[in-house]
Amino acid sequence: MEPIVRNFEAYLDELTVITVLLPKSHYGGESQTFTLCKKDLDMELDIINKHDIDTHIKYVCTFTAVLSIGDEYIVKDEHGHQTDLQVGAVIRTKDFDELYSYDGADLGVLYSLSESTFKVWAPSSTSVKLKIFDENQEQVDIYQMTREQNGVWELTIPGDLEGLFYTYLVCVNRSWREAVDPYTKAVSINGEYGVIINLEKTKVDHITLSPFHKATDAIIYETHVRDFSIDSESGIKQKGKYLGITEINTKGPQGTISGLSYLLDLGITHVELLPVNDFYGVKEDSNTEEYNWGYNPLHYNVPEGSYCSNPRDPYNRIIELKNVVETLHEHGLRVIIDVVYNHVYIREESSFEKIVPGYYFRHDKYGMPSNGTGVGNDIASERKMARKFIVDSVSFWLKEFNVDGFRFDLMGILDVETMNSIRRAVDEMNPDVLILGEGWDLNTPLPIDNKASIRNSQRMPRIAHFNDRFRDGIKGSTFNLYDRGFALGNLHKMIEAKESIAGSVSFTKGHKGLFLEPTQTVNYVESHDNHTLWDKLIVCNSHESDEILKKRHLLATAMVLLSQGIPFLHSGQEFFRTKQGVENSYKSPDAINKLDWSRKHKYLEEVEYIKGLIAIRKAHGAFRFDSTAQIRNHLKFYDVPEGILMYSLFNVEKYGPWSSILVIHSNSCQSKEVKLPCHGNWFVACKGKKAGIEPLFTLQEAQVIVDPISTMVLFEKVGNQ
Structure with missing residues (x-):
């Protein structure tokens, strides 16, 4: 040059x-x-x-x-x-996309004992070189790569390169940049280099689970790898590590079950893990108490090293995470991973920007990087090679790690076609896999009709959205700490609560629902984000006693578990998880973020209550309808006293062991008498702090006294007169 x-x-x-x-x-x-x-x-x-x-x-x-x-x-x-x-800006034009996009399935490194082939898409580069290092990070050699079709640069090196480190040197606009392969499947400690590995050595036996055809059969339990076991009283040996999730028969305070055994006993179906791909924020070679949720992605196809037992071994993190998945499968649990394709940690330092400057990120009309994510960069998923990367990455995790679902962080940054492309690719491999995400309408320069947001959910069938209308109607606004929803005593959220119970679909004539089908709503009142429900209650309802606050908390969780749609629980929600009032704990210490197993023992009665509600939901398909037509045909609300919501699931004997079900939610501080819709032989499955599939008692009166701030579930057995 x-x-x-x-x-x-x-x-x-x-x-x-x-x-x-x-x-x-x-x-x-x-x-x-x-x-x-x-x-x-x-x-x-x-x-x-x-x-x-x-x-x-x-x-x-x-x-x-x-x-x-x-x-x-x-x-x-x-x-x-x-x-x-x-x-310049040509890189972001549709003409460029048409001319230079590449549809091959061979980007990255194809390893064999006899040779390794490297391919990287870098169409704007005038030259690309491959740097090879030994495991001590000493440079071994630099190789000139050859430009092939559609801007793909390729090189095959003979011999067995297993265990060597590598990077790319890319020249764009007469400027050289060094980058890690965005398609790399393994990295050195702290992600400084890609590593050439024999992926066959990471294979573990995939356990085949029974079919999972209905998304509404899922009960999702969200946790963080480190939070789950780091508590000194967790009884788990591998604290804060992948392997901590796999330990069975562990005991917490006072000998109560903890860890994986506790999840099995609770009855949930899916464990959702906060990001487990390689992220910035925790030094993998440090024994300090650095903490991060993981929403600073560095390498998308590589597990995070701080959770493994030996981050210096590039195989270790891969094998241990695979063992987590298959251990949970062995016990009948499925695994959802939280994926963060909407942004990178720092745009200028990302491999995407170094290799193809200006292409992978969205820019506004002035040419400035857009910031709908709030972190200074938005992935331009509408561009063919950005979309291809996301689809390829999801497919890789599904094929190699055998996961059962993907939770898309800030999904509204992505575009409708990308999400539908992901759904199609996943369906070809395993149609039982769940896809859900945050469909918030964010300020990114994408036409509003193209955003993968809730408002466009009807154009994304079989993709579920976190339902903020449910959250705010039942709990109260996330962004106004003092706003109260139905469960917190607000009598003006009755309409929102009814819509939420009915799956946020078009339940009545003339009413436009949020979603086409109940399989698209993820119902929740708490997640890793924002205040826990308990912390909100302490502030929002500070005038009430702890006993009343606990009742409100249980009422909110009961509504999550008994409503139509997909229920979602934040780990520890069932024992009033607190983060000591910290709203955004993404890098707070373990003292704030840990799953406090002593609270599980302290609130054992409440945990048993939630366990009972889960059992009720799983016992009858009427709580888990997967079509709007079923909800319209079988769900009915009744006129009842103020502060009460009562609805029936009637003529439902073909969906489970009960012919009719009656659910009553009360947010009132007083006991209230409620007239039952018909005089019959009702069995009570839930009342006070007791819940389960075995009847607590039988009710033959035409009315019932509903306890203050509570949930009741009554049912008629098939054949009852």
């Missing part, structure tokens, strides 16, 4: 448009002509616009030649000065 002095700047902004910026200090910024040059090309550009912008004159020029992006071109002005033509 010959040295060049840039007296001015020239950018390829479209396939046939070049923007030239002449400084006014350079001949007053004036030039009558510009010429595009290469070895066999000498073409005068057509100047179609000229603008005075502060210290420069901006020229917009067009031409008719077909340029090959990645080749070197020169632009000359009338004074004989020249500059290199830089790849």
Whole structure:
């Protein structure tokens, strides 16, 4: 590459448009002509616009030649000065996408004992080199790669390269950058290098689970790898580690069950893990108490090393995470992983930006990186190679790690077609896999109809959304700590509560539901984000006693578990988890974030109550309808005293052992008499702090006394008169 002095700047902004910026200090910024040059090309550009912008004159020029992006071109002005033509905004055009997108399934490293083939998509590069290091990070060699079709650079090196480290050197606009392969499957400690591995050595036996056809059969339990076991009283040996999740028969305070055995006893179906891909925020070679939720993604296809027993061994983290999945499968539990494709940790330092500058991230109309994520960058999922990466990555996790679901962080940043492409790719491999995400409408420069947000849920069938309308209607606003929902005593949230119970679908004539089907709503009142429900209650309902607050907390959780849709529990919610009032604990210490197993023992009666509600939900399909038609045909609300919600699930004998079910929720501080819809032989499955599938007692009266701030479940057995 010959040295060049840039007296001015020239950018390829479209396939046939070049923007030239002449400084006014350079001949007053004036030039009558510009010429595009290469070895066999000498073409005068057509100047179609000229603008005075502060210290420069901006020229917009067009031409008719077909340029090959990645080749070197020169632009000359009338004074004989020249500059290199830089790849500019053309990188973000649809024309560029059409010309240079690549659909091969072979990006990254293809390893064998005899040779390894490296492929990286870098269409705007004029040169790409491969750097190889030994395990001591000593450079072994640099290899020139060859440009192939659609901007893919390729190199095959003979011999067994297993265990060697590697990076790419990429030259774009005459500037060299070093980057880790975005498709790498293994990394060195702290993710500084990609590592060439034999993926066959990480294989574990995949356990086949029974079919899981209905998303509404799921009961999701969200936890964080470190939080789950780090408590000194957890009884788990591998504290804060992947393997801590796999330990069975562990005991917490006073000999009560903890860990995996506790999850099995509780009855949930899916464990959702906060991000387990390699992230920034915790040094993997440090024994300090650094903490992070994991929403700072570095390497998307590699497990986080701080959770494994030996982060210096690139195989260790992969094998241990695979063992987590299969151990849970062995015990009948499924695994959802939290994935963060909407942004990277730092755009300028990401492999995406180093390898193809300007392509993978969304920009506003002024050319500035958009910030709908709040972290300074939004992934441009609508671009073909960004979409391809996400689909390829999800497919990799499904194939290699055998996970059962994906929770998409800030899914509203992504676009509808990308999410549907993911659903299609997943269905080809395993249609039982759940896909859910945060469909918030975020301020990113994507047409509103293209965002993967709740408002577009009808265009994304079989993709579920965290239902903020349910959350705010039952608990109260997340963003107004003092706002109260139905469970916290608000009598003006009755309509919202009814809609939530009915799965947020079009339940009645003329009413437009939030979702097409109940399989699209994830019902929750608490997650890792924001205040825990207990911490909100302490502030929002500070005028009430702890006993009343606990009743309200149980009422909210009962509504999550007994409503139509997919119930979601935050780990520890069942024993009033607290983070000591910390709203955003993403990097708070263990003292704030840990799952406090002493509270599980302290509130054992309440835990048993939630366990009973889970059993009730699992016992009868009427709580788990997967179609709007079923809800319309079998769910009915009744007129009852203020503060009471009562509904029946009637004629439901074909869905379970009970012919009719009656559910009553009360947010009132007084006992109230409620007239039952019909006089019959009702069996009571839930009342006070007792719940389960075995009847507590039989009720033959035409009315019932509903306890203050409580839930009741009554049922008629099949064949009852």
